[in-house]
Amino acid sequence: MSLPLGNLPDTRYPDPRVERLDPRFAYKQGNAAIERIATGFRWAEGPVYFRDGGFLVFSDIPNNRMMRWLEDDGHLSVFRAPSNYTNGNTRDREGRLISCEHDARRVTRTELDGRITVLIDRFEGKPLNAPNDVVVSSDGAVWFTDPGYGIDGPYEGHKAEAELPRNVYRLDPSSGTASVVADTFVRPNGLCFSPDERLIYVVDSGISHGGPAQIRRFDVDGARLRNERIFADDFAPGMTDGLRTDVDGNVWCSMGWADPAEDGVRCYAPDGDLIGKVHLPEGCANLCFGGRKKDRLFMCASTSVYALYLNARGAMTP
Ligand code: MG
DSSP states (O other): OOOOOOBOTTOOSSOTTEEEOSTTOOOBOTTOOOEEEEEOOSSEEEEEEETTTTEEEEEEGGGTEEEEEETTTOOEEEEESSOSSEEEEEEOTTOOEEEEETTTTEEEEEOTTSOEEEEESEETTEEOOOOOOEEEOTTSOEEEEOOOGGGSOGGGSOOOOOOSOOOEEEEETTTTEEEEEEOOOSSEEEEEEOTTSSEEEEEEOGGGGTSOOEEEEEEEETTEEEEEEEEEOOOTTSBOOOEEEBTTOOEEEEEBSSOGGGOEEEEEOTTSOEEEEEEOSSOOOEEEEESTTSOEEEEEETTEEEEEEBSOOBSSOO
16 A cells, blocks of 8 residues: 655645635635645646545556546556556546547547447547547536647657647537537637536647637537637646636636746636636646545646645536
8 A cells, every 4th residue: 555645845834835816715725735646657637536436537648548546545556558648537427437548539438347438539531630638518418629739749649640620529429429619729628617517618728839828718508609708818828728617616727838936726716817826846737626525626737646625616526
C-alpha cells in the first residue's frame, strides 16, 4: 500500500495559494490546503471521479496510459495501458466510462463488464481528427470536441493530416447519429454544461495555433446550440484547456502555458467575472469535482495531480 503524498511542503492554513478575488468566492475552506496526491506523469489530463468506487481515473497521455488513484489509501496503479493515448474522460448517466482516444481517433465507451464499444470514429466517411474532451447530457447524448492535437505528432498520438474541420459534435449513442453543433473554433477543447444544462461552455485553445484563448458559451436548444458568445477571454498569452461547473453555476477552468504566477485553476462567476484562483506549482490542463460529497477538486497539472477540498460541490458528477 502506498500512502498519499499529502500537503505541499510549505503548507499553512489558510492556504495562501487559494486566492479570493471577489466576495462571491465563498468556496475556500480555511483549514484545507492544496495537496499533491500523485506525481511522475508526463502530461496528466482527463480526470474523472468514480464515487461508487472511491477512485479517480485520469490520463497520462504521452505515456500512453490511464491511471487510477484510490482515495481511501492513495494507492496509484495503471488503469489501462496502452490507452491509445486517451485524453479526456467522463461518465455517462449509467456510470460507464466515456473516453477520447487520440491515437485511435475515436470516442469509446467502457461497458460495465469491461468491453470497449466504439461510439464514433468517423464523420461523413472521414476519420475524426483526434477527440479531446467529452461530456454527456442527461438525455444520454455524448458531446465532444475534435481539435486534433493527437495527430500533430507522435508525442500524443501519431502524425496525420486532418480530414475534417475541428468541430464540436453531439452524438446520440442510441441511433449512432452525430451532428456538428459548433464549427467556429480553431481548436475546440474542454466542454461542460451549466447545472441545469441550459448552457454549454466550450474552450477554444486555438492560441496554440494562432487563434484565440477563450471560453465560449452557448444556449442549449435540444440537439442544437444557439446564441454563441464569449464568456471569458482573459487567458492570453496563457490558455485554458478543461473546465467544470459547480452547483452554483460557477465555471472552474484550468490555466497554464505562460506566466507561472497564473498556473492553476480559475473560478468564474456565471456572469463571467473572475472571482477566485487556485495557484499550483505547475500548469494545469484539466480538472473535475469528486470525493464522496463532490466537494473535492482534482486538478491534472502537467506532471502531477493535485486535490483541494472546497466549500463547493461539483455539478454533473455521476
Ligand atoms: Mg483538453
